[in-house]
Amino acid sequence: MEENSCNVPTNVGFSVPVRVSRETKPDASLVNIGGVKIGGSEVIIIAGPCAVESQEQLLDTASSVKNGGAKILRGGAFKPRSSPYSFQGLGEEGLMLLRSARSETGLPFVTEVMDTRQVAMVAEYADMLQVGSRNMQNYPLLKEVGLTRKPILLKRGMMATVEEFLLAAEYILNQGNDQVILCERGIRTFETSTRNTLDLSAVPMLKSLTHLPVIVDPSHGTGLRWMVPSLAKAAVAVGADGLIIEVHYKPEEAICDGYQSLSTNEFAILMIDLKRIALAIDRDISLP
Amino acid sequence: MEENSCNVPTNVGFSVPVRVSRETKPDASLVNIGGVKIGGSEVIIIAGPCAVESQEQLLDTASSVKNGGAKILRGGAFKPRSSPYSFQGLGEEGLMLLRSARSETGLPFVTEVMDTRQVAMVAEYADMLQVGSRNMQNYPLLKEVGLTRKPILLKRGMMATVEEFLLAAEYILNQGNDQVILCERGIRTFETSTRNTLDLSAVPMLKSLTHLPVIVDPSHGTGLRWMVPSLAKAAVAVGADGLIIEVHYKPEEAICDGYQSLSTNEFAILMIDLKRIALAIDRDISLP
Amino acid sequence: MEENSCNVPTNVGFSVPVRVSRETKPDASLVNIGGVKIGGSEVIIIAGPCAVESQEQLLDTASSVKNGGAKILRGGAFKPRSSPYSFQGLGEEGLMLLRSARSETGLPFVTEVMDTRQVAMVAEYADMLQVGSRNMQNYPLLKEVGLTRKPILLKRGMMATVEEFLLAAEYILNQGNDQVILCERGIRTFETSTRNTLDLSAVPMLKSLTHLPVIVDPSHGTGLRWMVPSLAKAAVAVGADGLIIEVHYKPEEAICDGYQSLSTNEFAILMIDLKRIALAIDRDISLP
C-alpha cells in the first residue's frame, strides 16, 4: 500500500489510517472473545485481579466476578513493572492457572503479552491477548500479535494521542488481524491526585473515527479504589462498549495494585449500578 | 489565622484549606442562585450563549433553554479572548440584556467578571458571578468577589491542580463569602483532538475533599458540539451537581464558540437523555 | 484593526499577531529600563529577592547583586500566593523600600503588579512593571499596563503556548506600549522532580517570531537552588537577552522561595561563569 493512499482525512486535525477508519467500514465491528461479543448493544464487563498470584486467589476472584456479572476474566501472568525488583508475575504457571479458572467458571480470559518471543505461547492459552500501555508503540510486538488469529486488547499509551493510538491499531490490522479492541486507560497529565487522568472524551472520539470497539479501564485510569465506581458509571454513560476492572478477593493483600482493586462485594454492587446506567442509554448489561 | 493551622491533611497527597474542607463541614453546601439551589439531589442545568450578542439572540436562546429545562441562564458580557482583535463582549449593555432576559423568562443568570474594578457593577446585575479559567489565580479578583454576597462560579484553571483549585476557592471563602460553586471545564494536556481534556475524575475527587457543589462544563471541556451530549451524560453519571452548557439559537452564526454550542433543539433532546441518567443514579432533573 | 488583517503567517503552525511580529519589524527591539537596555549584545542580569521583607534584607541583597554584576534589581511587594494564608507582600511599603534601594545602589528595579487598580501607583515607583505567570491572560491587567509608558516584563503562563504568549504581549502593544520584554520561566509538565520544566527552546522560537527581547528565569524554572547555575548558563548559551535570578542575603531565612534563591556569594561566582558563556557566543556581560 502506498503511504499516500493509506490515510483517510477527518475534520479533527489528522488523518486516520485506512484499515481502522470508519469511513472504510461504516458498521461497528464485533470482536468475539471465546463466544463473548464486544461492540454490540450489550456493555461487556471484564474483571479480575491485576496479577495472578495463586490458585485460590484466582479461582475465588473469578467465580465471584462471574456471579457479579463479568463476562470475561482478566489476570496478569507477565507483569510490566517500573522496578526490576518488583514482582514480575508467575509467567507460564500463571497462564495455566488462568486456564483452570476458565474451566471452572466458563469465563474466557485476557492476559498481557510483552515479548515477541512469547506471543505464540501465550496465544495457546489465552482467549484474548493484551498489549499494555507501555508497549503501545512496540512495533515488533504489534506486528507479532497481528499475525495471530486471537482478539487483541490494545491499551492506549499513557502518552499517546488518539492519532497514534489508531496508528498502533493499524499495525495489527495490517498484518491481517482485525479482531482489535481499543482501551482508554488514562493519560499522563500534570494532575497528581489521581494516578492518571481518564480521558473519557477519547471514547466518542475513537468511536467516531474507527469501527473498532472501545472499552475503558477505570482502575488504572484513577488508581483509587473508591473512585472506580464513579468513573465506571461515567464510562458507560459516555458510550464505552465495555469496561475492564481490577477486582481482588482480598484487595488489602494484593501483590500489586491493591489500592485500586475493588473487593468482590464492591464489584457486585457496582454491576447493579452499571446496569441502570446502561439501560438509561438504551444498552444493557445482563446479570446472572 | 496561622498558616500552619489552616490546612486539613488528606490521603491524596496534599492538604486542603480549612474553610473549603469537608472535614470542617461534612454536610454538602447548597448554593442559592436567585432561588435555584445547586448542591442538592437535583442536577441543575445552566445554559445559554457564550457571548451576549443581541436582544433577539439572547431572548430567543433564553426562552428556548428554559423550555428545555435549564434553570439558570449563562451569557458573557465581558469576554476574555486570546487575541486583542477578537470580539471583547458588549460590556454593560450585555448585562442590561441579560437583566431583560431574566425579566422575560424568570431565569436567574450567571456572567463573567474579569476586572476588580467591575465587580461591584456586575454584581448589581447578575445573580451569580463567574471567575473564569484564566483568572482562577487572579488573587485580587478572588478577594474582591469574596467581598460581595453573590454566589460565585469558580472555573478551574486549565493548568490548575485540584489542590490549587481548592486554594483559589479558599481565597473567596476567606473573605466571608461561602457561596462558591466549583466548575471542572477541561485541563490542558498533550492531546489535541479535543480542545481540552475534560477531567471527570476531578468531580468525585473534589466532592470528597470539599463541601462545595461541583459542576461540569462539557462545552469548553470538549470544544466540539457533537461530543457535548456524550460528555454531559458522563458528567451527570460521575456525580456532578450541575452542568453549564453553551447553547445558541443559530450556532453557525455565533460570534464566538459556535463550533461547541448546541442548537436549542439539540439541547432539548439532550435534557431528556440527561434526566434518564440522573434517575439512574437516584437524582433528578425536573423538566417543564 | 480588522481581525483578519492582524496576524502574520509563520511556518510553525500558527500566525503571529502583527505588532509583536518580526515580519512587521525585522530589527530587534531594545527596551530601556532606567537607562539599562535589554535586547542588545550585552546579556543583562536582573537579580534580587523573591519578596521585599525588610530594609536590611533588601539593601544588603541589592548592593551585593550590584557588586556581582546585576544591572537591575528585582523584588516583590505584591505577591501572588497559592494560599490566602501565605505572606502576601509588604505592599506600598515594599515599593518604598525598593525606591530606597535604587537610591542607594543606582539599580533600577522591576516589581510585580497584580491588580488593575494598582497599576498607576506601582508605576509611580517602579522602573519596570512585571505581569506574572498567573496573570498572563488577565486581559484587563494587560490593557492597563499597556496604557502606561513603563517597560513591562511579561512572564509566560505556566501552561501557555508560545502562540498565546505572543497574543498576550500583543494586548500590551495594542494599547500603545511597545516596551515589552518576554520571560520564559518554566512550564508545567508531568515531570515533578523540578518545580517547572524550563522550556529553553522557547527562547530561539520567540526570537525568530518577534522583535521583542526574551529573558529567562532559571529560579522559578527549576525551583532548586543548586540547579540554577547550570540552567542559567544554558539560558545564556541558547540566546537569552537576559536572566532574572532570585538572590537572598540569607536564603535559609527567606519568607518565600528560599529553596530556589542563590546566596549573594553563589550569585557572584555564577556571574563570572556566565560571562565566559556570553563571550563564547560573541556576547558579553560587563562585570564591575
Next chain:
Amino acid sequence: MEENSCNVPTNVGFSVPVRVSRETKPDASLVNIGGVKIGGSEVIIIAGPCAVESQEQLLDTASSVKNGGAKILRGGAFKPRSSPYSFQGLGEEGLMLLRSARSETGLPFVTEVMDTRQVAMVAEYADMLQVGSRNMQNYPLLKEVGLTRKPILLKRGMMATVEEFLLAAEYILNQGNDQVILCERGIRTFETSTRNTLDLSAVPMLKSLTHLPVIVDPSHGTGLRWMVPSLAKAAVAVGADGLIIEVHYKPEEAICDGYQSLSTNEFAILMIDLKRIALAIDRDISLP
C-alpha cells in the same frame, strides 16, 4: 535483592534504585564505545543520519561528520515509525552498511534495536545498542540488552519521569551490564511549536542522582533544523557529557526526519561553536 533494600533515598521526592545511584558509586562512570569514552571531561558528539538509506548516503555523511569532529556514528537500520506504511528501515542490510562505514572512517557506531529476537544479531554488528524512546519501558528488551556486554544508549521515554528513566536503566544494570548512557531527547508537553520540549534540567538532575553519563538529542528534542544549534549549545552549557545529532548529506532528500537534520556543512560550523562553549565550562571537544 529484596525490594525494600534496593532504593536509595534522595531529597527530590523519590528514591533512586541502588545500581544506578550515585550514592552507591560516587565516581562518574566512563562508558567505552569502541575506544571512545563518554563520561569524562571531553564532550563527545555522535552524529549521522536518522535512517541508513544507501551506501552513498551513509559513507558521505559519515566521513563528513568525522571531518567535523564527531567521534561516533549514528544511523538507524530498524526504525520505529508511527505508521505501518512508513519506511521501516533497511534491516540487516543497514547494519552491513554501518559496518562498512566504520571500516572506512574508523568511527564506531550506535544503532537502535527494537525486538528481543534481534538483540544478539544487532550486537554482532554495532558498537553500541540504542533502546529508543518508545521502548524505554519495554522490560523484556531492557533485560535482553542487559545480558549483552555492549554499551547501551537508553533514550528517555517521551513521557517518562526522571524516576522512571532511572528505573529503566536499573533493569539493564541488574542483568550485569553497567555500560549504560542516558539520553534526554525531549518530553511531550502541551506546547506544539516544537516537536518535543527538550528538558535540559533533566541533565543536572540525572547527573546528581546517578553515576551514568548523560547525553542530549537536540534533533528530536526540537524537531526543527534551524533550532538544533541553539539547543546543542545550551545542552553543552548545562553539562551534558555528549550530544547525538542528526546529520544528512542531503537533508531535503532524507527519507525520514529531514526537517530536523543538519546538513554536513551546518554540522561542521556548529562543532566550532560547541567547542567554544565546552571550553567556557572547562571541558573540551577535540576537533580534527
